[in-house]
Amino acid sequence: VSQLPLEPAAASDAKLKLLLAYDGTDFRGFVAQPAVRTVEGVLTSALERMLPAPVSLSCAGRTDAGVHAWGQVVTCPAPVTLDPQRVQRSLNAQLGPEVVVRTAELVDRVFDARHSARARSYRYTIVNRDQPDPFLSRYAWWVPGSLDRTLLRLAADPFVGEHDFASFCRRGPVGSTTVRRVRSSTWCELGDGILRYDVTADAFCWQMVRSIVGTLVDAGRGKVRPGDVTGILARRDRAAAGVIAPAHGLCLWAVAH
């Protein structure tokens, strides 16, 4: 009779789940990379003072350089004896206010921030005024000139549903699909020329939201007709869509698990 493999040590009998907000300005994105400052990098270093190394994080949204988060979710294996409130206090003391742990809890080890996520919501903010705004310049794309609100809304509608988003994605790994299901795609005007675009999907491919926003702004400027969006989707060609909106206007808003 062969020996059964040992159960994982008690050290990883649970998962630590963190709800994170961060200002992405001074990070080269979420995912750890050698020799550059990333959110995962600073978070892992701080967690390794409290958890058995190496700490391996899973995240719901792999935000790019300069992209912010209000509702990022990350998980990592953790002992059931860990006090999540102590972890939250320690992380916020070390990393706040640039990276803030909004909530921390222990969850079942089958839960995974990435694989258990059912939907992600991103928010893109635009300031449509003649002059930029010093207080929003880190968190919103300044778009001067005329931007037709009706055209913005009409152009946002065709994205809803299941589509191949190849026209709105940078190429991923060979063989990976660019089919995604968008649940909602809406604009909201806050006044003072501040416009918010909220989009929710099961998942997003690389630079998809920024690419959609670039095309929407082209529609608002009258350079693309809302009726053309369906055709741009159908071409499944990155060259068919407009410019990619800058990273600093984008924020990973919420994740549904």
Next chain:
Amino acid sequence: VSQLPLEPAAASDAKLKLLLAYDGTDFRGFVAQPAVRTVEGVLTSALERMLPAPVSLSCAGRTDAGVHAWGQVVTCPAPVTLDPQRVQRSLNAQLGPEVVVRTAELVDRVFDARHSARARSYRYTIVNRDQPDPFLSRYAWWVPGSLDRTLLRLAADPFVGEHDFASFCRRGPVGSTTVRRVRSSTWCELGDGILRYDVTADAFCWQMVRSIVGTLVDAGRGKVRPGDVTGILARRDRAAAGVIAPAHGLCLWAVAH
């Protein structure tokens, strides 16, 4: 018959009036000082490329290091032939979005940003939540813990009217008065724990708003009773008031001329 003094040259027959917004985070205040970065310093350098040097600015509010402005007003002598829109475009291209010229116009030379100002309004923002907010940390004071809204409002009322604010001012030049007339002193809650204190007066003495806010927060925490504010004013002693709230929550909101 003695000669009449010559009229000023045509070069200064008018004034340039700028309405400015700036993020004060990386400035050592408005007023130019040797060897440090100030708003007046960068603005004067940029203006001296367009106007006869030396450029001498007058400003409505001498904001301290780290204090922001949405509605700062500055003036300087300028030729009547100057195109203010060209100045605005050039300044915004050089200094934006950290310093933004919201409007630029030529005005009569008797107008002066400082001496013609009839009232200044400052806004102080507080985030009253358990955890800090990465997107508001540059522009709001994070105050965790309980903060009673009713006590905040009751404590703000006694500041209205003409008072000697010696208890709420750092000492100015010898012989200068600390008597000021406060026109309004109000709190507004924006939701999500964001609180705004708006105060308008004919003028403010040094660190007066931050000193008032420090005492108001003490009242909200139950450390000072609203009824004590009148007595603190009457003592005319800096030691009678509470801590000075941090600079980064303060913004020069508007100036009435």
